[in-house]
Amino acid sequence: MNVTIENLTKVYGGKVHALNGVNLTIPNGMFGLLGPNGAGKTTLMRILAGILHPTSGTVRVGGREVKSERDRTEVKRILGYLPQELGMYPDLSAREFLDYMAILKGLDETKARRARVEWLLETVALKDVANRKLKTYSGGMKRRVGIAQALLNDPKLLIVDEPTAGLDPEERIRFRNLLSELAGNRTVLLSTHIVEDIAQTCQQLAAMTSGRVVFSGTIIELLAQTRGHVWLVATPGQKPEGDFTMVAATPLAGGGMQYRVVGQPAQGMQATPAEPTLEDGYVWLMREHRAAPSLAAV
Amino acid sequence: MSSMSQLAVVAGAFRYEYRMQIRRVSVWVVLGLLCLLIFGIWSLGGNAELHGYFTSGREGIPVHWVPPDPRSAVLDWVQFLGLFVPLGIGLVLADRLARDKRTRVDELLDTAEGSPSARLTGKFLGSTLATLTPLLIMYFALVAYMVQQTGQFTTIVPLAVAGFAAVLLPAALFVAGFSVTLPLILRVPVYQFLFTGYWFWANLMSPKIGIPSIVGTMLNAAGPWAQEGIFNYNWTFLRLNATPAQGYLSIALLSGLGLAAVLGMGVYLRWQHARR
């Protein structure tokens, strides 16, 4: 299930340009979406999920253009969506909630529906607490209900918006492994701020900032772009000079500090090139496109 | 905790709540439509009072000229607003704290310093005054019109200020005290239904209907005691023969009850907190 996006723009209320001409091809498998706060990730995902209408541009899902309300409904039939802000009905239990969602997703055959719900409860390890009301669930448990809900209709296209935010490390690893297992025979679009999640699960990724896609390709391609811009700088203690973004500072065993920087350290600093990580690649992209004030300020 | 820092807590909660409430478009829309409605009712008689008019001269009574009476025009405006505006304010304010609870802002605030009573008081004053802001603007817009029409600044403006302070402000504090606090124990729509019914029953139901009610008591929050006692104005369907003292007493009573509801809820919250 390929998703192709061409010249997609979204303007909120005639003022906020959330997407400015997005071009992107999302192939089968896991696809990661990175970008700072306000980059437009959620907006893009909402449009793909048929929740919002684009201001202009085209979206193709499986080669078919999504234009009318009917097209959107067709996409929704094969879609699983986990929103960033996951609201649920506090007074339903997980089992009831999934059953209700399954009815709304058109799983009409009662027995098959029940079986599906039980299987998913098992998959996300919530069987033991499935009869407790959702308002008693922790954040991580709610996320798991959320992903189970998204999988009810065995979607060909799975869109998950920052699913690992707020999860403890173990839970996060379990979660992303679950996602990669699922990606075998479907398209999974995953947005996150945690670069590590993408590094571990996605071959392909895109980075967005200010409503534009500034990189799209494989991790290897991104690392290749970044190579030559990552340095280790050792100093007796003071901060090194130059035009770069610092990504790490570690005290050295024999005194002094070692800084890891992305960019160009000043002439005369003791800098040795380093092998880039995905995080360095992200920092490099954001530096190049000068739209990550939170990082530039470091 | 010292009384000084309690005051700081009240002020902090006040500022936050005032800003939150004044930003809401819906508050302006509700108060705007309300004032428009009341203006419609007022204009049926008030404009004539302002300019003077000829009687219709029915059944043998000769037509005669009634001279302009800007005083009555102002007090009519106050009276009609007093009948409905507190109802609107009480209904709009009903979701203030309940919303905090839902969005979990309250947990954030619970960890902050200050007693629940101080915080509640600040929130109560902030949201009430914010809701009164659009009213004040529209209230004085009509007052300005009356001044412009008659040129009697000294008759109209002090009276209008006094009318606002004696009738609308205490009523607003009274209803707001309950609307801000009771939805913490009742569901908001349930409270709103009960409050609407209560407002009609306690303030607007003419004794002629024959259902026992508290319209004739000091708990009437629509302003008859202040109107009669202080401004010597004949209120719409009640004759209370109120003295000025009773007028002032009703102001104190209504404002006090509103504040008492807030402080009472503060005590209740602290008790509940201690039990947890």
Added chain:
Amino acid sequence: MSRFLRREALRYEVRVVGPWLFVLPLFVAVLFAIAAGMMAFKQAQHSDISNMLMAGIEGAVPLVVGIACAAIASREPALELQLALPAQYRVTVLWRLVLLLAWAALIEIAGVAVLALAFPWALHRAGSGYLLTWLAPLLWCGGIGALLALLLRNRAAAIALLGVAWVFELVFHGLMASYGWTQALDLFATMFSAAASFWLANRLELIGLGVLFLLATWFYLRNTEWRLRGEDA
């Protein structure tokens, strides 16, 4: 469409909306019935007792239904999930509104039946259409409650407007009956002007307006961008 009629789907919709919203009109109706019963026990005049019943049928139940409709139209904890479903969310909302209105209609029919059996004369003044007199304020209040809550994105504000309009009409019922254009909006025409010539026209106009409000709600529910902005708060 068939999914709506399944019993389990119905049960879920009621639970998602909140069963207490359905209890509320019943509670109010019972309250008025008890009040009327007490009046009968105290040997009050028949006209007073029937007025009390009519106040519940024509006044209180429609108000509480309007409040409930505002809640249904504006509250949706799982909005984004609903919007991403193949089942259209606005159909779901409309269905919830219909469920509540139908439930309220049952209550109202029971009320009118009691009134018609106990005091047949109290209704006959309004002609034979009297058995449906509750439909007009019910649809009007429900429709405007839902529509305002959507437009304002604020349930409390919507209910404030509804509540003020309701009390205003109750207090100025004489005024409402005396102008052509206000007659069309008179919610309490059976209580105060049952014998008036405009009664039937008034009922039909209110029903028409109520349906119009519900239609507008239906169209407005398409505006997902507006809803996604959350409450106006």
